[in-house]
Amino acid sequence: MAGSIVSLLYNSPVIPAVRTPDDFKFALTQTTAPSIILLFGDINMLPDLLAQAKQYHKRLVLHLDLFEGVGKDKAGIQFLARLGVSAVITTKAQLAKIAREQGMIVVQRLFIMDSEAVRTGIHLLSNFKPDALEILPASVPGRVVQKLIRETGLPILAGGLIEGTEDVAEALQKGICAVSTNKRELWKLRF
Template identity: 65%
Template structure:
């Protein structure tokens, strides 16, 4: 799928709401026009309800596998989520991303950047599979790093973390990110 198409599936502007609790999730459903919501909370007990509510509002729930409790981080767990109707996942683990792709889900690989060595490590992690997008944390990554990763991976580059103001988002987009995820309600408009 083309980079532009993936970004349009995830957001209709530049921000993907990323609630960290149920109250913020409900707020995002009601007040965000984004077609997707990144779930940065939850477990297997509440996930079915969250998926039903998201579908009722015609929104895609991006399930962060590393933050979801109660599901084995293995093939059986990924297949279970796919059968449950999870259409898209976020993960830092290539093996889970690969399994999710094989199960027909969209995959966003999350990469924490602390130094130039993290860039090399991240690119090497992606050699075994190709996610649909790469999300860099923090989103305040310099433009040359965004350009380098886009060139090396051929993926749309998203950002997450440390987005506190509309100006932060503007700077992130100006540095080459296609979109950002944000946990602050006031940035979801």
């Protein structure tokens, strides 16, 4: 499954994460990324954003925690699925489980602040297997990344605190598959 998720979500070490309509348009037209993480928007904009993504053969990965106007419950997730949302990212395990039931690609986001957050995250993932795990910040120590890989068996993405090429390279060296960032200058990066 990991191989198929890789090709659906990213084809380079950086996944564009967009915070504005201008960034969204740039990611659509100026990158070869197969997916774009949507960090803005509301239910009124979604049909148009999905149509634009389809026109450019891109998959939207909707960040459920930041998206406005849809209930953070089963009915809301079902509504998103009917609209054509095929991938989500969230910190909320209950939403991730519902999205999986709806056939969506699910990225579980974990904030790694201390050892307890790592233990809690591993426990959470023992009860539910998303398609990938995104950890924040990307500067998490390599030993923690390796532990998450061993314990979960999931592809690890990372985001947060990515400022330049060296941050991307460091993340990849730790075993992270790809990073998400809103820095346009990194969206076309190749290694």
